[in-house]
Amino acid sequence: MKPRFTDPVALRAHRNRKIYRSLSRITRVYNRWLVEQLHARGFRDFSPAYPPLLANLDTEGSRIGALAQRAGVTRQAAGQLLVEIEAAGYVTTRPDPDDGRATVVAFTTKGTRMLAAVLELVEEFEGGFARFAPVDDVERVAATLAAIADGVDPDGALRQG
Numbered sequence: 158m159k160p161r162f163t164d165p166v167a168l169r170a171h172r173n174r175k176i177y178r179s180l181s182r183i184t185r186v187y188n189r190w191l192v193e194q195l196h197a198r199g200f201r202d203f204s205p206a207y208p209p210l211l212a213n214l215d216t217e218g219s220r221i222g223a224l225a226q227r228a229g230v231t232r233q234a235a236g237q238l239l240v241e242i243e244a245a246g247y248v249t250t251r252p253d254p255d256d257g258r259a260t261v262v263a264f265t266t267k268g269t270r271m272l273a274a275v276l277e278l279v280e281e282f283e284g285g286f287a288r289f290a291p292v293d294d295v296e297r298v299a300a301t302l303a304a305i306a307d308g309v310d311p312d313g314a315l316r317q318g
Contacts (some may be wrong), residue, residue, distance in 0.1 A: 172318065188205060188208050189205070190202075191208065191275065192205045195271065195274060195275070200271050202245045203245070204241070206241075207238070209228040210230075210242065211242070211268075211272075212228075213227035215263060215315045215316055217316075219261065219262055219265070220259045220260065221235055221236055221239065221250075221261075221262060222259065224262060226312070228311070236260075245266060246267045246268070246298050247264065247267055247271055248263060248264055248268050250262050250263075251263070
């Protein structure tokens with residue numbers, strides 16, 4: 158039976174306990190902090206719009222269609238944003254040698270430097286989770302979320318197209 162909520166306080170509490178809501182809140186804070194830190198490290202042209210695509214770009218390159226699918230946007234939206242990201246110098250595009258209709262996106266040297274900075278920052282940010290929960294619990298949550306993600310989105314992992 159579906160829960161019925163007539164009390165707005167109970168409804169709010171219920172919503173705040175849902176995984177989607179928690180993940181959305183963490184992702185929002187994570188991305189805001191990441192962009193601020195990248196700006197401080199000299200990547201001042203890095204836009205808050207970039208992480209959904211760049212977080213899904215494989216280190217060896219990805220097709221625009223795969224990027225769009227992983228980011229949950231249309232191919233057209235991904236293509237439009239990639240024009241901006243390419244103009245900023247983080248990626249380059251080229252025809253897919255295996256399929257002339259497809260385009261492959263890859264990190265440039267600047268993009269690789271940015272990715273290295275992001276990976277350092279991710280360790281710092283996630284290391285800070287220990288302020289809120291024991292490290293073992295955080296590691297267990299990370300492993301559980303990865304297993305759930307692999308189960309519900311088996312094609313969304315990097316190196317999948």
